[in-house]
Amino acid sequence: MERRWIWPFELLDKLGEGGMGVVYRARYVKNDKIVAVKLLPASITDETLLARFEREMQLLRTLRHPHIVHTFGGKCEGDLRFYAMELIEGGNIDDLLRDRKKLSVDTTVAYALQMCSALAYAHDKGITHRDIKPGNFLLTKDGTLKLADFGLATVAAANKLTATGKTMGTFRYMAPEQIRGKPEPCPQTDLYALGIVLFEMLTGKVPFDAETPAEVLHLHLKTPPPRVSSVVPSVPKPLDDLIDRMLRKSIDERPASAVEVGVALKSLDETVRVSERRTVETTSPPTEAERVFIASPMTDETPGVREVPRWAIAIPTAIALLALFWAWSRGDEVDALKRVETMWIGQLMTGGIQERVLAAKTLGEIGTAGDDTVKSLTAALDDPEPTVRAAAATALGGLGSDAKEASGKIFRLAQQDDRPEVRTAAVEAHRKITGETLK
The missing domain is CATH 1.10.510.10 (Transferase(Phosphotransferase) domain 1)
Structure with missing residues (x-):
């Protein structure tokens, strides 16, 4: 490799090459984060075009969406034309x-x-x-x-x-x-x-x-x-x-x-059945969302066990976001948030383990801090599954002082839960809600 450094990135190894540049795995030297860096062809010399590219990169840095690769920014200076993005390694x-x-x-x-x-x-x-x-x-x-x-x-x-x-x-x-x-x-x-x-x-x-x-x-x-x-x-x-x-x-x-x-x-009258590489086991009764988005059983399925691909759990998130945009286009933001909140509360109460974890995270990210959201997340602090308890604590922490009614229960979780990852999540949530650091 002719150039090992493009500050502030150290180029590690080539991941791919195409008509619009070469992609490298790279290390961001300020925090050692591994990212992807794409070098643009040297044949691109139009200054107006490159300036527009830099402006768009600034805008793209603000995009935060679960189905969009996060862009960290780009630069066109001298013969350097590149941009850095989240590293995704599962193919396309x-x-x-x-x-x-x-x-x-x-x-x-x-x-x-x-x-x-x-x-x-x-x-x-x-x-x-x-x-x-x-x-x-x-x-x-x-x-x-x-x-x-x-x-x-x-x-x-x-x-x-x-x-x-x-x-x-x-x-x-x-x-x-x-x-x-x-x-x-x-x-x-x-x-x-x-x-x-x-x-x-x-x-x-x-x-x-x-x-x-x-x-x-x-x-x-x-x-x-x-x-x-x-x-x-x-x-x-x-x-x-x-x-x-x-x-x-x-x-x-x-x-x-x-x-x-x-x-x-x-709205297609098709039951989405997806057979993919990774599966998880759950014995919870299927919810309405699961009936729509659950994977089809494999031919050697263990009796009583349904196989659910992890990535299929992301589909309800897409549906929720689409529902929001649909309602927003009609000027009905409050109603849209309420419908999405209700859907995820249902998932938190009745879904399988990964569905409950995702529901807790999503309710925290929606950030409505409505009474129903706070109550459902507080109830989830008693969930028998530690990953759900931790996710619920983190979500309540994300709501800040709006979740103060849950602070007592979070305090007890931080002191008494038998799983260290749950205690850690509860300590951080208590700090965000009350401003106090537990020792």
């Missing part, structure tokens, strides 16, 4: 398709809900991705999906129509307006590309493909897309119709938002 949807060729309806819908949740959040912030494709949907080791490379789309736009050998993959996902150069990319531009991604996940191939980029671009502009059902006859008609709408040439004929797409996906 492109890798998954190479391995499996295509995915089931259930798995596709499960991932699509997370995709829509990420896009809804970004679009609400006024950010259009402009480069949606399978390779930009990264997967954590437990299978959670995260959308990457937002800011890079700005730089990539300058090279798309010239670096044909390196960007052939991108051509397959370009909306007609991107090819024409007008109007400006918008949320529906991302939805067009997402429609192609969903088509590919279900069928194993993209709707428009040819030997040359020019032919692919012509197909996007002039040729009606094939139906998913023409390749996979068993696909549910509502899903087939939704993807067909997403692939319309006219922006106005596509769904209005990622929220609309997410709601349509959720």
